[in-house]
Amino acid sequence: MTTICVDVMGSDKEPSVVLEGVAAALAADPELKVLVAGAADVVEPFAAANERASALVCTEFISMSEHPAAAVRQKKDASIVRAAAAVRAGDADGLFSAGSTGAVLAAATFGIGRIKGVKRPALALPFPGPGDHKTIFLDMGANADVKPEVMVQFAHMGRAYASVAAGVENARVGLLCNGSEETKGSEMALAYHAALAEADCGFAGNAEGTDILGGGFDVIVADGFTGNVALKSIEGTGKFVLGRLKAAMGESFLNKLGLALLKKALKSLAGELSGHEYGGAVLLGLKAPVVKGHGATSAEAVKMGILHCASAARADLPAKIADACARLS
Numbered sequence: 001m002t003t004i005c006v007d008v009m010g011s012d013k014e015p016s017v018v019l020e021g022v023a024a025a026l027a028a029d030p031e032l033k034v035l036v037a038g039a040a041d042v043v044e045p046f047a048a049a050n051e052r053a054s055a056l057v058c059t060e061f062i063s064m065s066e067h068p069a070a071a072v073r074q075k076k077d078a079s080i081v082r083a084a085a086a087v088r089a090g091d092a093d094g095l096f097s098a099g100s101t102g103a104v105l106a107a108a109t110f111g112i113g114r115i116k117g118v119k120r121p122a123l124a125l126p127f128p129g130p131g132d133h134k135t136i137f138l139d140m141g142a143n144a145d146v147k148p149e150v151m152v153q154f155a156h157m158g159r160a161y162a163s164v165a166a167g168v169e170n171a172r173v174g175l176l177c178n179g180s181e182e183t184k185g186s187e188m189a190l191a192y193h194a195a196l197a198e199a200d201c202g203f204a205g206n207a208e209g210t211d212i213l214g215g216g217f218d219v220i221v222a223d224g225f226t227g228n229v230a231l232k233s234i235e236g237t238g239k240f241v242l243g244r245l246k247a248a249m250g251e252s253f254l255n256k257l258g259l260a261l262l263k264k265a266l267k268s269l270a271g272e273l274s275g276h277e278y279g280g281a282v283l284l285g286l287k288a289p290v291v292k293g294h295g296a297t298s299a300e301a302v303k304m305g306i307l308h309c310a311s312a313a314r315a316d317l318p319a320k321i322a323d324a325c326a327r328l329s
Contacts, residue, residue, distance in 0.1 A: 001033050001052075002310045005092035008038035009061035009079040010099020012296045015042045018098065021302020025310075026052055028303065032310055035092050037083040058082045061099075068102025072110065080104060084111025087288045093313040096305045098280065098293030105142055108283055108290045115318060117325040119150050121285035123224070123292060124158060125231075126165050126278060129215030134166040136219045137212055140281055141228035148195035151175070151221055155201040156324040157284040158219035164315040165278075171218035174207030176226055182206065188223075196221075200327075209233075279305020282312060284321060289313050 006022055008015045015038055022034050023046075036043040037056040047055035060078040062071040072081055080099050084107040086092050095112070097104045101123075109121055124138035136158045143150070155173045162171040175192055177185045182193055184206060196203040207220045209230060222230065279301050280293035289312035291305045 001031055002094075002313050003033040003035060003092045004094045004096055004306050004309050004313070005035040005037060005056065005083045005086045006302075006306060007080045007083045007095070007097035007099055007104075008036050008042055009058070010097050010103065011293065012064065013098070013298075015039075017297070017299050018302050019046050020299035021297075022046070022053070022306065023050065024299060024303035025306040026050060029307055029310060032306070034306065035083075035086055037079040037086070056082055056086060062103045064100050066100070066103070068100055069106045072103055072106040078103075078107075080107045081111060084108050087112050087290075092288075094289035094291070094309040096279070096291045096293065096302070096309050098297040098302065098305075101141060101292060104290070104292050105283065108286055112286045112288050112290065115285055115287055115322045115325060118157075118285040118321070119153060120146060121283050122154050122157060123227075123281040124161050124284050125281040127212055127234075129213055131215075133215040134162075134168075135212060135215060135217060136162045136165065136171070137227065137231075138219075138221060138284065139224040139227045140231045141224045142283065143224040145225070146223045148191045151192045151223070152195050152199045152201055153285075153325060154221040155196060155199070155203065155219065156327075157321050158221060159202055160320040160324045161282065161284055161317065162218050163320065164312060164317050165282075166218070168218045171202055172204040173202045173219045173221060174204055174211060174217035176212075176220050176222035176230065177206040177208065180206050180208055192221075192223075278308045279303070280308075282308070282317075284317075287318055289317055 008018045033052045035054050035056050037058055040057045043055040047053045058077050058079045060075040062078045080097050080103050083095050087095050120143045122139035123142045126134040127137050129135050138154055138158050159171045162168040177189050207217050280291050283290040289309050291309040293305045
């Protein structure tokens with residue numbers, strides 16, 4: 001059995017939405033157990049009604065509006081803090097939360113701990129590409145500023161994740177930049193390029209924004225500032241296109257019919273672009289898998305995030321990253 005601890009209290013949605021997703025994950029995976037962290041009146045009835053669920057009762061939670069690091073330090077009984085501690089204690093094999101990104105990052109980094117040699121954990125997500133191709137993209141917001149040696153670590157962690165999430169060995173790594181030429185980019189981008197080119201990390205050159213969905217690379221690395229801007233741009237474009245298509249439905253009967261036929265495919269595409277297919281981004285570089293769901297999550301996304309976290313635990317993703325990082329020293 002694989003046990004995943006779920007922070008029930010952190011998301012923008014009601015805890016009932018998260019619990020609905022937990023129940024769906026349990027139904028989908030008979031080898032899964034969950035440890036639900038949250039208020040007693042929320043988690044205890046759920047645990048009593050589900051044989052493979054246990055309650056981790058907490059008296060506090062961290063909201064989206066609180067300062068993440070300060071809240072993690074001050075609220076020792078917050079659901080995300082207790083959840084991370086449970087993973088560190090061995091009561092769970094991984095962690096899922098749709099709470100504040102900063103709070104999840106701080107609680108997981110301090111509570112679970114970084115893999116030896118990892119300087120900065122990074123948020124990664126597989127993006128769709130042509131056919132069945134997946135491109136692992138990181139960092140998507142955990143670290144706004146990183147040094148060149150950290151970017152090299154991102155490349156190694158991304159390659160390890162590509163082997164687990166996409167079944168790709170010896171992944172080709174690209175550096176997100178404003179041009180494919182090696183002379184393009186800011187001074188920092190040029191420093192990143194030089195460090196990656198010198199390292200044995202599968203570096204194949206600069207990647208442009210179109211390559212994130214273009215399939216030319218298996219892994220694309222960026223600092224968290226650039227990565228988050230790219231992520232939000234892709235999400236915004238997807239929402240804009242879907243909004244325009246929905247608006248067009250009312251223009252004629254043929255439009256309605258055509259969009260009705262495409263509804264399933266469009267919904268699937270929207271899920272891929274938003275990360276719902278995986279339930280959220282994986283925080284790489286920690287001693288256990290951590291999946292960070294979107295704050296405005298859904299029961300389906302929670303389900304997928306828990307299942308993805310369990311899959312990463314079973315594939316021993318942290319050990320693969322530890323092995324990759326050990327070769328750097």
